[in-house]
Amino acid sequence: MPTATDSSSATRNPACAVPDRLLELWGELRDLKSLAELLDWDQETMMPRGGSENRAKMAASLAGAIHQKLTSERLWETILACEEEARSAGDELLTAQVREAKRDASRARRIPESLAKELAEASSLGTTAWQEARKGSDFGMFAGHLQRLLSLAKQKAAALHPAGKAYDALLDGFEPGATEEQLVPLFDHLVAELSPWVQQVVESGRRVDESPVLGKFAKAKQRELSRHAISAFGFDFDRGRLDLSVHPFCVGVTPTDVRLTWRYLENDLRSALYGALHEAGHGLYEQGIPEELWRTPLGDAVSLGVHESQSRLWENQVGRSIGFWRWLWPKFAELFPGQAAKTSPESVWPALHTVRPSLVRVEADEATYNLHIALRFRIERALFANDLAVADLPSAWNDACEELLGVRPDRDADGVLQDIHWSQALFGYFPTYTLGTMVSAQLFQAAQESLGPQDGAFADGDFAPLLAWLRKHVHRHGRRYGASQLVEQVTGRPLAADDLLEYLQASVARAYGL
């Protein structure tokens, strides 16, 4: 039997620095995860409805196999041996590889199998209960499940990080290294600026003419418009797909097989186009993970926040620019000649920057979306600090919604019951949405400082310089640097809300003529 110490520099892959022995184990693990992702994609796009019960068993078996591999003694000993090797060789790349492998394995190893099973079961029951509760707009039907999910999540946090804050331990699962203490000032600053400013826009009584993007837009033509834009961004359809689903998402099965999904509204062009541009941003990141890092511990995205920064950047900074619309115009006019005859890129543009405080996060505009996230972040922190009881959630939610957005839900379905996340024990996930949006604005600012203003290039359909910049500074590193280190390294300053605020306020002021 070979032993873990067999991994020597003689059998190391120079491109990724990982000893063959770790490479083999990690590659198998990655393949199983890819299979699980492929199953998820299939379930959302292709699977017949009757397939769900047996599919759940397949998914559970696969999840079990992944957990076994990730927590195996063989992998752990190999990681420790490689850690030793990285230390004596002083190899920075190998050190990063081992750091990420160790992080994933140790997180998995700290959670007792019984707790993992209980969590999986509670999430499955919780999701079904949440669906029913939401349908009836009755929080009482879900409260017991949520109580159990919270208590299990707290147990998980204690297992992961016995001495630390429970919320930090969960946050770390989505945004490695992030802490509540670090995020609170960012969110406080954002809310302090954004919330009163949104009210000001509302109270100005000004309206934006949205008719240029409203009308009747055939599904096939909307699909063609989205594919046209995504291809121009640089998404490689020989290594990717675009299919319909209920909720748009992106799955990077491998960097050479990246699946995007979209949905559409026949009467509003924005839903399909901006959903597709968003997912394409995720997809470009997945396609940008370099071949030599794939199937190694560094061959993944840095964090959910950094992933979201890529989707937001292509959706907002690029897709909502006037240059983009000037470039898109001939295609738009070819597909929708009647609509194009009545309007112009300049009159479409304001309709992409509306501000309308609403109750439901997934329907929110670009600016108020972040207030929806701030609300969830506030509530989650209160729940994990034991400052808020589950029974008091609906009223706490409604109060916070009124305070931040100026609107108050009159039923739970439009309030505390609107999101699926908590029913799946995803606590600490929400803040990554806004974190990513902040990162996107700061990255785009840095890109333009280095490349010059990009609007003219966009108008010429030249998106390649921006993609190349992102490939060089973000994509090609995989998980080599942590999120905050990466942002600081690329933009020359720590993450802050300023660039996002400036971008939002400037575009909205222009759209509303304020």
Ligand code: ZN
């Ligand atoms: Zn996203």
